[in-house]
Amino acid sequence: MKEEKKISSAVIKRLPKYYRYLLILQQMGISRVSSNDLSKTMEITSSQVRQDFFNFGGFGLQGYGYDVSLLVKEIGKILGMDVTHNMIVIGAGNLGQAIANHASFEKRGFKIAGIFDNNPRHVGDVVRGIEIMHIDRLTEFMSQHPADIAIITVPREYARDVVDKAIRLGIKGIWNFASVELDVPEDVAVENIHLSESLMALTYKMKEKRESKAAKAKTQA
Amino acid sequence: MKEEKKISSAVIKRLPKYYRYLLILQQMGISRVSSNDLSKTMEITSSQVRQDFFNFGGFGLQGYGYDVSLLVKEIGKILGMDVTHNMIVIGAGNLGQAIANHASFEKRGFKIAGIFDNNPRHVGDVVRGIEIMHIDRLTEFMSQHPADIAIITVPREYARDVVDKAIRLGIKGIWNFASVELDVPEDVAVENIHLSESLMALTYKMKEKRESKAAKAKTQA
Numbered sequence: 313m314k315e316e317k318k319i320s321s322a323v324i325k326r327l328p329k330y331y332r333y334l335l336i337l338q339q340m341g342i343s344r345v346s347s348n349d350l351s352k353t354m355e356i357t358s359s360q361v362r363q364d365f366f367n368f369g370g371f372g373l374q375g376y377g378y379d380v381s382l383l384v385k386e387i388g389k390i391l392g393m394d395v396t397h398n399m400i401v402i403g404a405g406n407l408g409q410a411i412a413n414h415a416s417f418e419k420r421g422f423k424i425a426g427i428f429d430n431n432p433r434h435v436g437d438v439v440r441g442i443e444i445m446h447i448d449r450l451t452e453f454m455s456q457h458p459a460d461i462a463i464i465t466v467p468r469e470y471a472r473d474v475v476d477k478a479i480r481l482g483i484k485g486i487w488n489f490a491s492v493e494l495d496v497p498e499d500v501a502v503e504n505i506h507l508s509e510s511l512m513a514l515t516y517k518m519k520e521k522r523e524s525k526a527a528k529a530k531t532q533a
Numbered sequence: 534m535k536e537e538k539k540i541s542s543a544v545i546k547r548l549p550k551y552y553r554y555l556l557i558l559q560q561m562g563i564s565r566v567s568s569n570d571l572s573k574t575m576e577i578t579s580s581q582v583r584q585d586f587f588n589f590g591g592f593g594l595q596g597y598g599y600d601v602s603l604l605v606k607e608i609g610k611i612l613g614m615d616v617t618h619n620m621i622v623i624g625a626g627n628l629g630q631a632i633a634n635h636a637s638f639e640k641r642g643f644k645i646a647g648i649f650d651n652n653p654r655h656v657g658d659v660v661r662g663i664e665i666m667h668i669d670r671l672t673e674f675m676s677q678h679p680a681d682i683a684i685i686t687v688p689r690e691y692a693r694d695v696v697d698k699a700i701r702l703g704i705k706g707i708w709n710f711a712s713v714e715l716d717v718p719e720d721v722a723v724e725n726i727h728l729s730e731s732l733m734a735l736t737y738k739m740k741e742k743r744e745s746k747a748a749k750a751k752t753q754a
Contacts, residue, residue: 324737328730353714391733392740406631413627414728422732461735485739487732491637493574499746501738503731508637509549510724511708512612514682516545517722518706519613525720 323364327387329354330364334384335420344377396421397485398457402474403465404429404437404444407489411463412439425459426450430470447474454481461485468492544585548608550575551585555605556641565598617642618706619678623695624686625650625658625665628710632684633660646680647671651691668695675702682706689713 333353337345347365351358365378368386388394399417401408404427412424427439430447437444445453462478464471464486471490478486479500486502488494494502554574558566568586572579586599589607609615620638622629625648633645648660651668658665666674683699685692685707692711699707700721707723709715715723 325734327737328733329727331733332727332730390737390740392736393733397736406627406634410627410631411728417729417732420729420733460739484742485735487735499742501735501742503735503738505726505728505731506550506553507632507635507726508641509553510726511638511643512549512552512614512641513546514706514708514722514724515613515618516548516611517724518681519611521705521720521722 320367323367326354326356326364327391331384331387331391331393334380334387337380338384343380345380345383346377350378393421396423397461398423398425398459399461399463399487400425400450400453400459400478400483401427401463401465402429402447402450402478403463403467403470403490404431404434404439405465408463408465409439411465411489412442422461425457426453428453450477451481458482461487463487463489465489541588544588547575547577547585548612552605552608552612552614555601555608558601559605564601566601566604567598571599614642617644618682619644619646619680620682620684620708621646621671621674621680621699621704622648622684622686623650623668623671623699624684624688624691624711625652625655625660626686629684629686630660632686632710633663643682646678647674649674671698672702675704679703682708684708684710686710 330350333350334345347358347361351361354361365383368390385394399422401412401424404412408427408429412427417424424440424442427442427444428447428450429435429444432446434444435446460483462475462483462485464475464478466474468490471488471492472494475486475488475494475496479496484500486494486496486500488502488504489507491504491506491508494504496502551571554571555566568579568582571582575582586604589611606615620643622633622645625633629648629650633648638645645661645663648663648665649668649671650656650665653667655665656667681704683696683704683706685696685699687695689711692709692713693715696707696709696715696717700717705721707715707717707721709723709725710728712725712727712729715725717723
């Protein structure tokens with residue numbers, strides 16, 4: 313366990329991506345993969361791949377490629393994917409329903425246990441076989457079906473209140489789509505999805521492409 | 534322009550986050566901000582903030598704080614936010630409608646021009662005043678309302694086809710929610726949203742919290 317602690321934050325950021333690619337390889341029935349092949353999809357150097365896997369310790373012999381199943385298992389363990397996570401969705405609008413519908417989560421050990429909203433228009437609707445409940449029933453629900461992750465897809469003005477409530481009821485991980493900064497106790501983890509940041513990253517890349525095209529045209533002129 | 538090129542990719546990744554915080558400050562009527570205050574929300578050191586802004590060149594005098602409006606303007610320019618982007622949404626399911634509904638985009642110069650789907654069930658519905666059109670009308674639409682960004686919210690099996698079509702019609706930026714790798718021409722930018730990677734980052738953080746709590750309990754025992 314001490315060894316795991318030493319993994320740098322840069323490597324940690326790459327782990328979910330490794331895991332995602334390795335799952336695809338596994339589904340395709342590919343049992344071994346070279347650092348070179350992984351480096352192309354990961355957009356890093358193959359020596360970086362080797363160094364990453366060396367840090368976790370003994371994932372394969374260089375030259376023979378890495379054992380895909382072993383990597384999936386070990387990286388999955390580091391990522392906390394070896395336990396099943398029960399999730400509740402708070403906010404059953406389009407985004408909440410889209411996330412609840414995201415079939416691939418379940419294959420990876422994430423289970424949607426309940427969906428909640430305060431809007432009577434949504435309550436009673438069924439998403440993936442789960443009836444949307446009124447948020448007032450959250451306390452009762454959590455006492456019977458303890459969940460560990462809350463997906464926050466409410467409008468930002470409600471986010472802090474529902475997060476506080478969820479944490480009081482035992483939630484340990486907040487997947488936050490509400491574009492608002494959250495203050496949580498030390499033992500609660502938060503992961504934010506900031507759609508606007510991603511969109512800005514796109515326009516930055518587009519600007520780069522425009523400028524490099526213009527520069528090229530100028531050189532050729 | 535040459536100067537901008539030198540901005541490292543690590544800084545580039547921080548720019549959308551800076552921009553988001555600075556917009557919030559601007560909305561709150563705050564005109565100056567210190568590197569120290571920014572560093573807290575950015576979760577980096579204040580000297581890193583100073584170095585980042587120094588790299589862009591002259592955003593304020595250290596000690597007097599930075600001019601928020603100037604930063605918004607200059608970082609906005611670097612991010613390609615000084616031009617209005619017209620976007621089309623391809624895939625009008627829950628996720629597509631959720632993205633189209635995301636009001637904050639428009640304030641930042643992103644305009645949803647059209648929404649498309651191949652499912653007759655969605656066609657004719659209205660989202661934010663825009664009627665969902667059948668995907669067969671995309672060519673006609675783009676000839677009359679050229680857009681530069683396509684938001685891809687179709688199921689993954691359709692993604693590559695609609696992306697190819699959108700690019701043939703002049704789209705230069707792909708915001709991809711379809712969890713599938715895309716091959717695009719050199720002058721087209723792609724930004725992927727991998728929800729599953731974000732969720733795994735959350736479970737990793739949760740595991741870290743559990744382990745550090747357990748370690749603490751052990752020390753105290």
